[in-house]
Amino acid sequence: MKSIxxxxxxxxxxxxxxxFLEEMKISFKSQGEIKISEEQKKSILHxxxxxxxxxxxSEEEADKIFEKCFK
Known part of the structure; x- marks a missing residue:
């Protein structure tokens, strides 16, 4: 089954x-806020x-770089 x-x-x-999810009897799991550092936030925004x-x-190019790093 897929999730959203x-x-x-x-x-x-x-x-x-x-x-809505409760009314529709759709099971779900809620989590607290995800905490990230300012440095992580800057990196994501960059x-x-x-x-x-x-x-x-591309994903293919990234895979090639990844393979070279871990040979």
């Missing part, structure tokens, strides 16, 4: 989604900026 990950943007969205600017490689 949902990222509500605020507590109201969260409670509406939670109420990666997003690069990707938006077209600075990324």
């Amino acid at each position: 990950v949902i990222y509500p943007e605020n507590p109201k969205q969260f409670s509406v989604i939670e109420a 990666g997003i900026k690069e990707a938006e600017g077209g600075k990324f490689i």
